[in-house]
Amino acid sequence: AGIIDFSEQEATIKEIVDYLKEVYCNSVAVEFTYIKDNEEKEWFRRNYEKWHKHEISSEHKCRIMEMLIKSQTFDQFLAKKFPSVKRYGGEGAESMMVFFDEVFNHAMQDGIENVIISMPHRGRLNFMTGLLHYQPAAMFSKMMGRSELPPSAKGTGDVLSHLFKTIDLTMGDSNLHLSLLPNPSHLEACNPVACGKTRARQLSIGDADYSESGLSNKTMCLQVHGDASFAGQGIIPETLMLSEVPHFRTGGSIHLIVNNQIGFTTEPERGRSSLYSSDVGKIIDCPVIHVNGDNPEDLARATKLALLYKQKFAKDIIIDLICFRLWGHNEMDEPAFTQPIMYNAIYSKKSVPDSYAENLEDDKIISNDRVTALKNEYTSTLNSELKNVEKISKIEMSHLQKQWSGYVQASHENTTWDTGCDLNTLLYVGAKSVEVPESMTVHPRLQRTFIENRFEKLKTSASIDWATAEALAFGTLLFQGYNVRISGQDVGRGTFSHRHVMLVDQKTDEVYIPLNNIAPDQKGFIEIANSTLSEEAVLGFEYGMSIESPRNLVIWEAQFGDFFNGAQIIIDAFITSGETKWLLQSGLVMLLPHGYDGAGPEHTSCRIERFLQLCDSKEDQIDGDDVNIGIVHPTTPAQYYHLLRRQMLRNFRKPLIVASPKILLRYPDAVSTLTEMTPSTFFQPVLGDHSVSSDKVERVILCSGKHYYALDKQRQSLDAKNVAIIRLESLCPFPTQLIEKELSRYKNAKVFIWSQEEHQNMGPWSFVAPRFEKQLGVKLLYTGREALACPAVGIGAIHKEENAKILNTPFEMQ
Ligand SMILES: Cc1ncc(C[n+]2csc(CCOP(=O)(O)OP(=O)(O)O)c2C)c(N)n1
Ligand SMILES: [Mg+2]
Numbered sequence: 050a051g052i053i054d055f056s057e058q059e060a061t062i063k064e065i066v067d068y069l070k071e072v073y074c075n076s077v078a079v080e081f082t083y084i085k086d087n088e089e090k091e092w093f094r095r096n097y098e099k100w101h102k103h104e105i106s107s108e109h110k111c112r113i114m115e116m117l118i119k120s121q122t123f124d125q126f127l128a129k130k131f132p133s134v135k136r137y138g139g140e141g142a143e144s145m146m147v148f149f150d151e152v153f154n155h156a157m158q159d160g161i162e163n164v165i166i167s168m169p170h171r172g173r174l175n176f177m178t179g180l181l182h183y184q185p186a187a188m189f190s191k192m193m194g195r196s197e198l199p200p201s202a203k204g205t206g207d208v209l210s211h212l213f214k215t216i217d218l219t220m221g222d223s224n225l226h227l228s229l230l231p232n233p234s235h236l237e238a239c240n241p242v243a244c245g246k247t248r249a250r251q252l253s254i255g256d257a258d259y260s261e262s263g264l265s266n267k268t269m270c271l272q273v274h275g276d277a278s279f280a281g282q283g284i285i286p287e288t289l290m291l292s293e294v295p296h297f298r299t300g301g302s303i304h305l306i307v308n309n310q311i312g313f314t315t316e317p318e319r320g321r322s323s324l325y326s327s328d329v330g331k332i333i334d335c336p337v338i339h340v341n342g343d344n345p346e347d348l349a350r351a352t353k354l355a356l357l358y359k360q361k362f363a364k365d366i367i368i369d370l371i372c373f374r375l376w377g378h379n380e381m382d383e384p385a386f387t388q389p390i391m392y393n394a395i396y397s398k399k400s401v402p403d404s405y406a407e408n409l410e411d412d413k414i415i416s417n418d419r420v421t422a423l424k425n426e427y428t429s430t431l432n433s434e435l436k437n438v439e440k441i442s443k444i445e446m447s448h449l450q451k452q453w454s455g456y457v458q459a460s461h462e463n464t465t466w467d468t469g470c471d472l473n474t475l476l477y478v479g480a481k482s483v484e485v486p487e488s489m490t491v492h493p494r495l496q497r498t499f500i501e502n503r504f505e506k507l508k509t510s511a512s513i514d515w516a517t518a519e520a521l522a523f524g525t526l527l528f529q530g531y532n533v534r535i536s537g538q539d540v541g542r543g544t545f546s547h548r549h550v551m552l553v554d555q556k557t558d559e560v561y562i563p564l565n566n567i568a569p570d571q572k573g574f575i576e577i578a579n580s581t582l583s584e585e586a587v588l589g590f591e592y593g594m595s596i597e598s599p600r601n602l603v604i605w606e607a608q609f610g611d612f613f614n615g616a617q618i619i620i621d622a623f624i625t626s627g628e629t630k631w632l633l634q635s636g637l638v639m640l641l642p643h644g645y646d647g648a649g650p651e652h653t654s655c656r657i658e659r660f661l662q663l664c665d666s667k668e669d670q671i672d673g674d675d676v677n678i679g680i681v682h683p684t685t686p687a688q689y690y691h692l693l694r695r696q697m698l699r700n701f702r703k704p705l706i707v708a709s710p711k712i713l714l715r716y717p718d719a720v721s722t723l724t725e726m727t728p729s730t731f732f733q734p735v736l737g738d739h740s741v742s743s744d745k746v747e748r749v750i751l752c753s754g755k756h757y758y759a760l761d762k763q764r765q766s767l768d769a770k771n772v773a774i775i776r777l778e779s780l781c782p783f784p785t786q787l788i789e790k791e792l793s794r795y796k797n798a799k800v801f802i803w804s805q806e807e808h809q810n811m812g813p814w815s816f817v818a819p820r821f822e823k824q825l826g827v828k829l830l831y832t833g834r835e836a837l838a839c840p841a842v843g844i845g846a847i848h849k850e851e852n853a854k855i856l857n858t859p860f861e862m863q
Pocket of ligand 1: 171234235276277309
């Protein structure tokens, strides 16, 4: 006793060794001794020893057997009826159904109300039909090539193995809301999305970190993985690292590695350098329970232990389910090409469901007839479902329901939203945005240059800078009951030390967020999520937060614009395509600091051309609100304020990519007045030129972003009164009609020039040129840097030379 739970006070060494062998060296193994907290480690040991042999009732055994048999029957049915469909069946890994069933049952008993699940291809269809009540007929319909989307919805759908489902399970008075998220093919990319959605659900229902006590835990995240991808994909450690970070934690995820000991054709020796696939979990001291998939009862016990641990310590835990894969990577592949010995062993094995059923038969728990009847019954159910395919009328997808009801899919119109606020609210919120308790000691420099400066600006209602406009957008939205979350590296202060939306007491290090103290009955709050140094997992997390509720303004800011490319998978597979594939709307905002300021190849460009390539704007058709993403490059604080507010006030959600400023944050000309933010004001996709008399204009320069200010300065120095400069603040949707309106003012204009700071193979040029030509009948001349392999030169003198050139040519070129 003391070290091990040995029932006797005294024992011989042999008895102890036997006990330890039985507990720790059997078909289940645990790794936990690295847990640093002794109490936690001791708890784990004690509970493992207690649970590892926990008696499973006959009734429970029958339930396990039924799930296994159903999964197998489903696979065998599909193999027969849809022999050419890649289903990534569960054969060899059927025990995973037991895991899910155990989690759901125990979760309900523990008062958990929501489970958010991310899961790859393997066994997904078995899980959906077996436990999530996905109608087999609907799945068969999909297998026959039909759409899974409701007929009224605009979207292109996704493949079979990415189907998803939300469902409520009930048991007595308990209700469990299950959400299996759609997954892209990019393995493991969905995990941070599931974590983000979990946290956002906690926010919606006032759970976990958002509860009064911070302790309740009604929402949990399940992450299912493959062995090869868990070991190989970088998003795994990134996501694990978020699990206990403030503003990212969710109370712990339960991880299941469906470890079939192979990844496509890659064996463990080539798939990783660690002993176990799960080893990466050790970076967060995550306990691991290795279970043999041939013993589903062990898995049931391991799952119970995992849930107990997670609920007690609010930390992640891994179950490594060691199993096999009966077929090749998909059912069309021949695995013996590459793994002959392994597959000889697999083919000589009896299936897990059949051996488990035989065990129950041997133990007289069930008869062989009953097992056969069970198989026949399920096969006949599936057969009648197959006959029903033509009658499928109920589409399985919940779309724009619950918290999304009242929202619509964007139309092809171009709508304008009055995003102004009355002056008194602006002044009130503005003042509150920098008000701190008297007891707080603010850094003297911030007191002067930030707090007092903002009070001054508000007093004159002029020279409103970027940070103030942002605080006004945030504050007014909070005032209206929306939640705001800004996430990314050092976002509280802001990379360029301009935001200071959180202030730090110089005596105590305590953080104070003035915007969370605007009004005594405040309903909306801002969460300042200073993140780990990750792009991919963090952006995935924020996307997950954004799809949960339309009432959360979720913003991710890159430290510098180009770092978004570390998160390219999330952008490609979720942000830009999630609505068309899955009808999931997201109002996520990505702030990507952009601009040529001599900072070199990196830190300069947010590669706006990449986003322009990702949008579904058409070259020869006028865009509407229904383009997949907004891409903007605002040049004034008021424009930015309207954009942020518009994200929440519209009746649809679209992700917004903002090429955001660096030097404009403090540029004296890049300021706005409060009257540009009052009622009847809105974001203007095009800013025309009212500084020149239109009939004198012979040359029209079109541009986007901070380059405008440099061009304007150049025009002043040249005293060029015959040049108009038009700013495209929105690139996508491409504001054709508004540009046309501006251009029509210049009847005498002969030369139309696109001027950009970026190199010719970058920036908006290749996006705008064909649109001007095809939609506006204007052939633009190009001025800007010439094509280059990297976004910017690293040599100061060359940067200067280029700058001079790109400012001169627009005024000279014929
Ligand atoms: C990011 C990514 N790279 C490559 C692939 C191609 N691919 C699909 S499944 C697979 C093997 C996955 O192995 P594992 O994670 O062990 O899951 P299993 O298929 O064995 O269940 C690979 C390489 C992919 N889908 N995603
Ligand atoms: Mg595998």
